Amino acid sequence: QITLKESGPTLVKPTQTLTLTCTFSGFSLSTSGVGVGWIRQPPGKALEWLALIYWNDDKRYSPSLKSRLTITKDTSKNQVVLTMTNMDPVDTATYYCAHRHGGSSTFDYWGQGTLVTVSS
Amino acid sequence: QSVLTQPPSVSAAPGQKVTISCSGSSSNIGNNYVSWYQQLPGTAPKLLIYENNKRPSGIPDRFSGSKSGTSATLGITGLQTGDEADYYCGTWDSSLSAYWVFGGGTKLTVL
Numbered sequence: 001q002i003t004l005k006e007s008g009p010t011l012v013k014p015t016q017t018l019t020l021t022c023t024f025s026g027f028s029l030s031t032s033g034v035g036v037g038w039i040r041q042p043p044g045k046a047l048e049w050l051a052l053i054y055w056n057d058d059k060r061y062s063p064s065l066k067s068r069l070t071i072t073k074d075t076s077k078n079q080v081v082l083t084m085t086n087m088d089p090v091d092t093a094t095y096y097c098a099h100r101h102g103g104s105s106t107f108d109y110w111g112q113g114t115l116v117t118v119s120s
Numbered sequence: 121q122s123v124l125t126q127p128p129s130v131s132a133a134p135g136q137k138v139t140i141s142c143s144g145s146s147s148n149i150g151n152n153y154v155s156w157y158q159q160l161p162g163t164a165p166k167l168l169i170y171e172n173n174k175r176p177s178g179i180p181d182r183f184s185g186s187k188s189g190t191s192a193t194l195g196i197t198g199l200q201t202g203d204e205a206d207y208y209c210g211t212w213d214s215s216l217s218a219y220w221v222f223g224g225g226t227k228l229t230v231l
Contacts, residue, residue: 047208
């Protein structure tokens with residue numbers, strides 16, 4: 001059974017760096033084709049894909065946010081970490097991590113999400 | 121503004137059929153598989169359709185997907201009040217380095 005759970009601060013100040021951790025179980029990030037991605041959703045708005053890290057440490061980023069994002073993995077801890085620099089109130093959103101299915105190239109399991117508010 | 125275009129809302133009566141469109145381009149839908157997600161109020165998105173028309177285990181066959189050229193369509197038959205949700209399409213875009221894109225979402229109302 002695949003599960004993912006996001007953790008991190010619920011409130012950050014403008015200009016600060018956000019660090020979120022996705023802790024997962026039921027799969028290994030060393031398995032060929034597997035990946036873990038991050039997606040966010042501002043209140044009342046659409047989903048926005050942020051980043052993805054593959055089993056082989058290949059990383060993909062949203063072109064519009066690439067300069068602010070860093071994604072890393074710790075295979076031994078079953079964790080993926082996303083950092084986003086220079087946070088702004090418009091970055092207030094629920095942040096989800098999701099399992100990328102190796103064979104079908106889709107996000108098939110999602111975490112419950114964590115709401116991050118950016119405010120001074 | 122989303123790379124993939126969906127209608128903001130659709131509605132239909134219980135028991136009826138509804139379709140939701142997702143329009144893209146050759147750099148995304150035209151050359152990649154499309155997925156569809158259902159997001160019930162206050163919950164995380166759930167995978168409904170992958171590889172254009174495949175259903176994960178546990179998804180009823182009332183939900184179907186299709187793709188033609190640079191557009192994709194989600195179909196839902198035998199509408200139930202429990203189907204009221206936001207629906208999102210998604211796929212890879214290869215215009216720059218490969219990255220994932222979502223549609224703007226469609227709110228389904230079951231009247």
